[in-house]
Amino acid sequence: MSMDVTFLGTGSAYPSPCRGASAVVFRTEGECWLFDCGEGTQTQFMKSQLRAGRITKIFITHLHGDHMFGLPGFLCTVSLQCSSTVTKQPVDIYGPVGLRDFVWRSLEISHSQLAFPYVVHELVPSEDQCPAEEFKDWSRTGIGDERIPADIQGRTVCEDPEGGSYTLFENDQFTVKAFKLFHRIPSFGFVIHEQERLGKLDVKKLRDFGIQPGPVCGKLKLGASVTLDNGQIVSPSDVLGDPIPGRKVCILGDCSGVISAEAARLCHEADVLVHEATLDDTQMDKAKEHGHSTPKMAAEFAGLCRARKLVLTHFSQRYKPAGMVGDGDEDVSVLKIQAEHHLVGRDVVLAEDFLTINIPIKKTD
Amino acid sequence: MSMDVTFLGTGSAYPSPCRGASAVVFRTEGECWLFDCGEGTQTQFMKSQLRAGRITKIFITHLHGDHMFGLPGFLCTVSLQCSSTVTKQPVDIYGPVGLRDFVWRSLEISHSQLAFPYVVHELVPSEDQCPAEEFKDWSRTGIGDERIPADIQGRTVCEDPEGGSYTLFENDQFTVKAFKLFHRIPSFGFVIHEQERLGKLDVKKLRDFGIQPGPVCGKLKLGASVTLDNGQIVSPSDVLGDPIPGRKVCILGDCSGVISAEAARLCHEADVLVHEATLDDTQMDKAKEHGHSTPKMAAEFAGLCRARKLVLTHFSQRYKPAGMVGDGDEDVSVLKIQAEHHLVGRDVVLAEDFLTINIPIKKTD
Ligand SMILES: [Zn+2]
Ligand SMILES: [Zn+2]
Ligand SMILES: [Zn+2]
Ligand SMILES: [Zn+2]
Known part of the structure; x- marks a missing residue:
């Protein structure tokens, strides 16, 4: 079964002609999920080989604008593209508490009537995920009884009793969990874990x-x-021979680190670990101050997880893609070199807009 | 004094790689105003010769997503670009009631702290501006005492006592008024009228x-x-010789027509009249059903106003710009031909992304 990850936006803070705002698509047969939806994501879809209308689930790592300002427009455009004869299944949306309010209000004020329902499942963050002065209790500003027809009541997802993870859903194919990250505002990482499959007949x-x-x-x-x-x-x-282990893809939101040791356990031996690296290692103090990471920080977490492939993304717009480096610009390749320095012998990849990474089926030993 | 209008987005309903969502910039020495701010407008600025940070006033014709979903991100990015040493003057934002709520909530939920204040002045629409079932009284869902620091209380702008127009502001250089349009939801047109200037010494x-x-x-x-x-x-x-008449630029939001005869008076002899033409004349029924215009409809209003130049924009994404017409695509030039047919002897221009139209100083006869 094919599985891949495509980057539609790899820039930090805002979209630019060089790098879109954050958006990653995870694809496998029958499933197409979007991780973050910065402004312009719908246009990035149009420029890619992917079809926005195939998205069935959306995951938002945190509520900064560069990760979600594209969501209302994305839903409206998918709705316009829907054939009126085919009933589209509800779109599940997962993200921090406050997301549902943003989505429904944006759709409501713009009189947008979606051709399909959506369900927002909200993750409850905790105070240890950001500086004390930035923490806001969004649960108090709930939307009460106000609704638009397309908005279906979703779940409030709390931390699992054993701590360190949030179980979003589990089906025959996948278990998807979230874990807590430290950032300027509460942020989450997501782990997609394919179910183990039966071995081959011997x-x-x-x-x-x-x-x-x-x-x-x-x-x-x-x-x-x-x-x-x-x-x-x-x-x-x-x-039967040995069972075939499931593949694991981890996509982290903006962060300067994880909150609990459980994060590394969840991401253990990830086939692909997508981690931000907003600034290069010479700017580590500034990166941490803004709740961001550098290649060294990303590499250390990838090393701890024994991840098979580390993919860096969410680059400050100052770092231009290899083909677009002009006079006075900084080349993003320095970030790869820095990460490799701290992750010897493992695969480091720089994300760029429209890059697709295949994740082959695992071999049994 | 130079004066021009630049189109940053000319597409209807959603942004595409061929046409951005609605955004027009009006520029004259010392002033730079943005009309509508669809998703992706900030990226269109970056692709153009214009600088987003120079915008001092923003006008939103109506609350459909393709005209305002780019506004929160636009404000955030301008804020990031602000030098922390220069105090930026407040940005005035004009638009229908409900706009302030959308802006502050989007900034609030995304924890966006702007480096400059903004003031939303809200126009009060009336029930005759849209089908009865679409009219919503946003004044009841006011934001109460909730605020973010950057949000300064603006004016509520009601229709002028004589009816038909809304006076937004008047200074030494310009008078700016709005007038009512009929659309799926209340929509407005804006008239920028330069003050008459003293003639030359004889x-x-x-x-x-x-x-x-x-x-x-x-x-x-x-x-x-x-x-x-x-x-x-x-x-x-x-x-002194005869006074030099002020130039007049009219930018209309989505509409299938105007509400009162005052509109044509306000737009009388406009140097530039920007009017939507979402569909071509063969689709007039469909256009009207969705509250939109065709070239004939735009031309008739331009003829009524005796406008000097009619600029068509807000094209359905099906009409490709001249250079991008592929197999099976429709060429936008058919819309120009249709408008010219109904506006003989006057100038008709098709807007396209990044087109700039100069408006020369008027000559006295
Ligand atoms: Zn970010
Ligand atoms: Zn962030
Ligand atoms: Zn529109
Ligand atoms: Zn509209």
């Missing part, structure tokens, strides 16, 4: 049981036990 | 009074009366 073991290719094999492959003609019961684990 | 008349070039001429030129050595009092009108 031809030698089948032969030992005297099982011929046919319907019996099919049943075993699907995970059901069978009773052979001789009365012997064969369970799938008797004839 | 050399022959000066000679008749025996006035020599020098300080006396200077006083008369500035509009002051002088007493000559022989006791004779000379007033400026005695020696």
Whole structure:
């Protein structure tokens, strides 16, 4: 099953002609999810090979404008593109408390009538996620009974009892959890973990049981036990190879660090870890002051997680993509060199707008 | 004094790579005003020769997303670009009731702290500006005492007592008024009228009074009366030629028509009349149903006003600019032909992104 991640915006603070504001698309067969939706994300979709109308879930890491000011317009445009004959399933939106209010008010004031419903599930942040003076309790400014027709009541997602993670949902294919980050305002990271899948049929073991290719094999492959003609019961684990581990993709919002050790456990051996690196290592004090990271900080977290691939993004607009470096501009490649210096032997990639990264199926050892 | 109008977005409904969402900049020495601010306007500024930080006033024709979803991000980015040492004057924002709520809530939820204050002056629409079922009384959902520090209380602008116009402001250089349009939701047109200026000194008349070039001429030129050595009092009108009429620029929001005859009077002999033409004349029923105009409708209003130049904009994204017409695309030039058909002998221009139109000083006859 194919799986990839495409960057539609890799710039910090605001969109520019060189780098769109934050937006990442995760794609696998049948699913297409958007992570953050800065201003202009809908136009970035149009410039890409992806189709905005296929998005079924949206995740917002935090409420800074460069991560969500594109959301009302994105929903309106997807709605315009909807064929009126096809009923589009509700779009699930996950993000910090306050997001629902922003979405419905923006749609309400602009008289936007969506052709499909949406559901905002709000994550409850905690005070340790930002400087004390920046923390606001949005739950007090709830939207009360005011609604627009498209707005379906979602869940309020609290931290799991054991602490350190928020379970957003779990289905046959994936478990998606969030974890807390430290930033100027509460920010979250998201972990998409594919479910482990049954191993392949082991031809030698089948032969030992005297099982011929046919319907019996099919049943075993699907995970059901069978009773052979001789009365012997064969369970799938008797004839299947090692299970195929699920792939893991982690997408972190703006941060100068994580809140709990649970974050590294959730991101353990991530196939792709997307981490911000707003400024280069020589600007680390300034980065931290603004709740941001540098390549060294991103690399250290990736090292702690033993991530297989670290992807840096959310670059200050001062760092131009390789092809666009003019006189007096800074080249973004310095950030790659800095990260590699602290993550020896692992893969470091610089995100750029419209870059797609494939995540191949894991091999069993 | 130079005066021009630049289009930063000429597309209807949503921004696309071919056409940005609505945004027009009016410029004259010392003034730079933005009319509408669809999503992506800040990026269009960066692609243009204009500087977003120079904008001192913003006018929003109506509250549809394609005309204002770019406003919060625009303000945030201008704020980031502000030098912290220069105190930026408050930015005046004019638009329908409800706009202030949208701006402050978007800034509040995103924890945006602007480096300059802004003042929203809200125009009170009336029920005749849209279909009855679309009219909402936003004044009831006022923001009460909730504020962010940058938000300064503005005026509530009601229709002038004589009816048909709203006076937004008047200074030495300009009078700016608004008038009502019919659309899916209440929409407005804006008229920028330059003040009439004193004529030039008439050399022959000066000679008749025996006035020599020098300080006396200077006083008369500035509009002051002088007493000559022989006791004779000379007033400026005695020696100045005809006054130079002020230029007039009219920028209309989305509409399928105006509400009162006063609109044509306000726009009388406009040097530039910017009018939407969302669909071509073969789609007139559909255009009207959605509260929009076609070239014929725009041309008829321009003819009524005796406008000197009609500029069409807000094109459905189906009409591609001349250079971007691919197989199966519709060419926007058909809209120009249709308008010219109904406005014989007058100038019709199709707006396109980054087009600038100069408005020369008027000549006295
Ligand atoms: Zn950011
Ligand atoms: Zn941020
Ligand atoms: Zn519009
Ligand atoms: Zn409209």
